[in-house]
Amino acid sequence: MNTIYLPKLGHRYAALLALFALSACNEPKNLSGVFVTPEPKASPAPITIQAPGEPADEQAPSVPSGVLAIALSQTSVQVSWNASTDNRGVSRYRLFRDGIEIAGSITGVLYNDLNLSANTNYSYTVAAQDGAGNISANSSPVTARTLASPDTQNPSIPAGLTGIAASQSQINLTWTASTDNVGVTGYKIYRNSVLVGSVAGTSFSDTGLSAATSYSYEVTAFDAAGNVSNKTALISVVTTAGPDTQAPTVPAGVSGSVISSTQINISWSGSTDNIGVTGYRIYRNNVQVGSLAGNSFSDTGLTAATTYSYAVAAFDGAGNTSAKSTAISVTTSSPPDVVAPTVPTGLSGSVISSTQINVTWNVSTDAVGVTGYKVYRNNVLVASVAGNSFSDTGLVASTAYSYAVTAFDLAGNASAKSAAISVTTSAAPDTQAPTVPAGVSGSVISSTQINISWSGSTDNIGVTGYRIYRNNVQVGSLAGNSFSDTGLTAATTYSYAVAAFDGAGNTSAKSTAISVTTSPAPDTQAPTVPAGLTGSAVSPFQIDLTWTASTDNIGVTGYKVFRNGSEVATNSTNSFSNTGLAALTNYNFTVAAYDAAGNLSAQSLAASIATPSASASVTLAPIADAYIGGTAIHSTEEWLHTYTWPDETIANAIVMKFDVSSIPTSAVIDNAELTLYLLQSEPDSTTSLASSTYNVSVHKMIGKDMDVNTATAVKYNATGFWTPNSGAPIGLEALGQNDISTAYITNIINKTNGPKYFPITQMVQEWVAPGAINYGMLLNSDPTSVRDHYRYFGAIENATATYRPFLKVDYHLPAP
Structure with missing residues (x-):
């Protein structure tokens, strides 16, 4: 048929x-x-x-095989199968969803099922039919689940982060698992704020570290949708110290000194060691003869006139020993001379004047030779001479002196003293008075005592003493040049003068008189207790205090400041700045007043002040934002555009400025993240333009101080033009491409609407630096994409607050 x-x-x-x-x-x-x-x-x-005599077709096609169902999106499933066979030919296929026929005239082996519900399971079967109406049995069912709606919820922050130093080069970390509305995919580990690993489990081994070094760690959790939790609290772990296998350096500068015929002293420069030198071993003729911590050694009990070889090696506490130093040779001296010269004889003295006596004697003899003589006056050595005479000058007239002499040789052997002789200088008449005492001054010691001092007078023979006059009446006589006058009347003025006298009774004129007034009666009354003590923490490291001034019967000299019970400062005013404090710490302060007499008040009532944290976080909205493209101004529009047109060409760019003046210039930026909310991308329906990703790069504006509210693709403000560039994106539009830095970050932006994050920590750190100029930033469209690809984000003018851009900055203030 x-x-x-x-x-x-x-x-x-x-x-x-x-x-x-x-x-x-x-x-x-x-x-x-x-x-x-x-x-x-x-x-x-x-x-x-059917032709005459031809039998009717009653044979059904074969059952479709290889049925496959794949979810294409949240609302569509694609079903495919292998073609059936039939004796005459398959005319169509019939598709059933959950037992209900949804398509009966499918001529191919592929069908897209649309308008489905998200995150839902669907069962599919297929039957084949030929032209005679014969229908195969349904295929075995297959199931597909449509895609779920996008996940935007971050996992919880990992808890219980702990670290253990496993060795000198490895630290093991563990933490409690995070939770997530869909499921946690893994964890990112940061060492010293730098990402060093990503794992699926709740532990991580960090290897290749340095011994005895402190490392800080943080962990974040992330899910399959790319949502990332905040970082854990930071912990610090120190690796263990490694074994010491390094020997000290070889001792240098080894030298020897011959001390005697039986002793040689060895010295050297100290060695160095990575940990520390413990000591040194000394080798004489390659045999160890000593071990000590210092860098010198006395070798005794040696043989006279003998040469010895010495070397030194250093060792440390781990037993590491350096090589021996280069050997030196030292020879002991010959046996010593132990025979003293003969005792000098014939000692005699001649009086030359009232201040000089000459002494002579017979020469001594010695086995080797006499080197010289030592002269003793009144048993005190006064000279050493080579000859057999000596002139003793500078003596006192009419004074008897005893003299004796010894002889010595080169070996230091000395004879006994000669018999002593006594010689008296001649007398000299003294008629000269001492000089007038100078520099007379007075010090008030108390209300009843004044101390007088002066410079010593001079005299041809010698000053014997001084007479002190108060109000022209002698009140003292003494040998020194100071005098304490006691028993005086408080608050009374006295006149003082001083005269010097010698042994002959010669007296100088009186010094110029001085006037000194005793102090008032002593002050025993303390100042009042300081009141109204208050303080404010002006920074994490400084607290400023003020209080009401105290009063005193004489006068307040100053204040003592106490912190947590201990005195930390004295101050002459009623305010004090306490610096060098610790952040996030509570301090108790009290103040006491004192006067010039040393009277101290009781301490004030305590003021308790806490220093703030050195860390802070601030969220900033742009002071202005816009997208530039063409000659029109777009600063009041609700959307910010990035657009590629034509192929691989930037058509639009986003510009914005943030005011970071609220962040101190000394701040260390820990993290800065720009958030833009994606509102629209090119549609998937135009398959020739469809793209799941799009690159957006962030640049710092460095060439022009742009006015965002009037900027266009041609001008950076109402009158100024961007720097021209030969490769202008569209026509003659410069788009600021010659006035920006290289990209601080390039993010791949998918087509899922929602917040997109751009970390710009370094850019913000540069903005807040002292003297820095903030010209703003520019976000470039994708120069690698094909035409008509774009990403549109919400601007600060957007009616929906959650769509507006913002910059979140975390920072801390370093200790001064």
Whole structure:
């Protein structure tokens, strides 16, 4: 039987077409054997024409195999299968979803099921049908689940982060697992704020570290959608110290000194060691003879006139020993001379004047030779001479002196003293008075005592003493040049003068008189207790204090400031700045007043002040934002555009400025993150333009201080032009490309609407630096994309607050 398919026409037309078909087949033209069967529910409807004598088609196609269902999106599933076979031919396929036929005239082996519900399971079967209406059994069911709605919820922050130093080069970290609305994918580990690992579990081994070094760690959790938790609290872990295998340096500068015929002293420069030198071993003729901590050694018990070889090695506490130093040779001296010279004889003295005596004696003899003589006056050595005479000068007139002499040789052997002789200088008349005492001054010690002092006078023979006069009346006589006058009347003025006298009774004139007034009666009254003590923490490291001034019967000299019970300062005013404090710490302060007499008040009531944290966080909205493209101004629009047109060309750029003046210039920026909210991307429906990702780069504006509210692709403000560039994106538009830095970061932006994050910590650190100029930033479109790809973000003018851009900055203030 031959089968052809005819449109749904009247029976007459169908019959005519059937006759035509029979003629074409060279079969007998007998309409009595023609059967016209319209296919139910199909267009066009098939008509089966059976030639006379041909059996009817009653064989169904084979069951479709290899059925596969794949979720394409949240609302669509694609179903495919292998083609069925049939004795005459498969005319169509029928698709069933959850047992209900949803398509009955599928001619291919692929079907896209649309308008489904997100995150839902669907079951599919397929049946094949031929032109005679025979239908195969349904295929085995297959199931597909549509994609879920996008996940935007961050995992919880990992808790319980701990670290253990496993060795000198490894630290093991563990933490408690985070939770997530969908599921945690893994964790990122940061060492010293730098990402060093990403793991799926709750532990991490950090290797390749330095021994005895402190490292800080933080961990974040992330899920499959790319949502990332905040970092854990920072912990610090120190690796263990490594074993010491390094020997000290070889001792240098080894030298020897001959002390005697039996002793040589060895010395050297100290060695160095990575940990520390413990001591040194001394080798004489390659045999160890000593071990000590210092860098010198006395070798005794040696043989006279003998050469010895010495070397030194250093060792440390771990037992590491340096190589021996270069050996030196030292020879002991010959046996010593122990025979003293003979005792000098014939000692005699001659009086030359009232201040000089000459002494002579006979020369001594010695086994080797006399080197010289030592002269003793009144048993005190006064000279050492080579000859046998000595002139003793500078003596006192009319004074008896005893003299004795010893002889000595080169070996230091000395004879006994000669017999002593006594010689008296001649007398000299003294008629000269001492000089007048100078520099007379007085010190008030108390209300009843004044101390007087002066410079010593001089005299041709010698000053014997001084006479002190108060109000022209002698009140003292003494040998020194100071005098304490006691028993005086308080608050009374006294006149003082001083005269010097010598042993002959010669007296100088009086010094110029001075006036000194005793102090008032002593002050025993303490100042009042300071009141109204208050303080304010002006920084994490400084607290300023003020209080009401105290009063005193004489006068307040100053104040003592106490912190947590201990005195920390004295101050002459009623305010004090206490610096060098610790952040986040509570301090208790009290103040006491004192006067010049040393009277101290009780301490004030305590003031308790806490220093603030050195860390802070601030969220900033742009002071202005816009996108630039063409000559129009877009600063008041609700959207910020990045657009690529034509291929691989930047058509639009986003510009914005933030005011970071609220952040101290000394701040260390720990993290700065710009958040833009993606509102629209090119549609997927235009497959030639479809793209799942798009690059957006962030640049610092360095060439022009732009006015965002008037900037265009041509001008950076109402009158100034961007620096020209030969490769302008569109026509003559410069788009600021010659006035920006290289990219601080380039983010791949997918097409999922929602917040997109751009870390710009370094850029913000540069903005807040002292003297820095903040010209703002520029976000570039993707220069690698094809035309008409774009990403639109919310501007600060957007009616929905959550769509507006903002900059979150975390920072801390370093200790001064």
